[in-house]
Amino acid sequence: MPYADVDGVSLYFEEHASATGPGADGAPLVLLHGGFGAGEMFAPLLAAGVGEGRRVITVDLRGHGRTPDVAGLPMTVEALADDVAGLLRxxxxxxxxxxGYSLGAGTAMRLAIQHPGLVRRLVVVSMPARxxxxxxxxxxxxDMMDEGAAEAMKQSPMYELYARIAPRVEDWPTLVGKVAAMNRRDFDWSAEITGVTAPVLLVFGDGDAVRPAHMVEFFGLLGGGLKDPxxxxxxxxxxxLAVLPGATHYDLMLSPLLPPAVRAFLDDGPAGRGEPGHGR
Structure with missing residues (x-):
């Protein structure tokens, strides 16, 4: 099975390749799942043609899916981003x-901040800047969630996925506890986001868990919506900025409007902020 040893993490990944299509000469596409998920959650997106012709890499983040937990270490988006950087190298x-979606979107954002040379274009799906x-x-x-929620969560599809593929199913309470602790952490990446030079597509649902006013604020941090073009x-x-109608944080990845928005952005070329035709 495809694992990469990255700074003590045995990171599970899969590669999907297509020899033809409009993105045949494009950059690799890395897909990062949400909390309690795994790379296989992107099967509908791939079936819809996102990444057609590209080398597509799905990753199970540490402690998720087929990637085992790292005992004794907390889970942070900064560490997850370093894991992905190690995999790319x-x-x-x-x-x-x-x-990236949700937790994966936070990981993707931190990857662009911490390892800018590894990110060409970035799609952030349903994650705030603070x-x-x-x-x-x-x-x-x-704030109310902790490891004690693990038993109740065994009734969820998230546990069904974990129980089916995790190397140690008994680590489920550990994963719940670490994700819960990570979600309780305060963060504000606003100052660092203003320095990201890679083009970014922000995607939210009009019924998202992220406040609409913050969606616009996040867009502004990236130089969007500041003046008439x-x-x-x-x-x-x-x-x-894409706000998809009829979508929430929990079903946005299944929206039929998501694949065309992502494809159009990824196929638009490599130009970043400060280059001709892309004002900041």
Whole structure:
């Protein structure tokens, strides 16, 4: 099975390749799942043609899916981003397009901040730039969650997936506890996000767990929505914002509107902020 040893983490990944298609000469595409998920959650996105013609890499983040937990170490998005950076270097160090959802989106954002040379284009799906970007009731639920929730969560599809593929099913309470502790941490990446030069597509649902006002604020940190781009679009920012109608944080990845939005962004070329035609 495809594992990479990355700084003490035995990281599970899968590669999906297609020889033809509009992205045949494009950068690799890395897909990062949400909390309690695994790389296989992206099967519908791949079936819809996202990454067609590309080398696509799905990753099970540490402690998730087929990647075992690292005993004694807390789980942080900064560490998860370092894991992914190690995997990309293990695979040759080529800059990749990266798409992440929820926890995976936070990991992708930190990857662009901590290892900018490894990210060509970035898709951030349903994740705020700071903790207060979530609705207050969402952070309240996060604050109440701890390892004790593991037993009740065994009734969920998330546990069904974990029980089916995890190397040690008995580590489920450990995963729940570590994710819960990570979700209780305060964070604000605003200052660091303003320095990200890779083009970024932000994707949210109009019924998301992220506040709409924060979606616009996040877009502004990336240089979006600050001025009229002009009649010819010459001052259009590299960043894009997609708010998908009828979608929530929990079903956004299944929206039929997501694949075309992602494909259009990834196939738009490598230009970042500060380059002609991409104002900041």
């Amino acid at each position: 293990h695979l040759g160090g080529e800059a990749a397009d990266v798409l 903790r207060t970007g979530w609705f207050p009731e969402v952070t309240a639920q996060m 002009g009649w010819d679009g010459g001052d259009r920012p590299a960043a894009r």
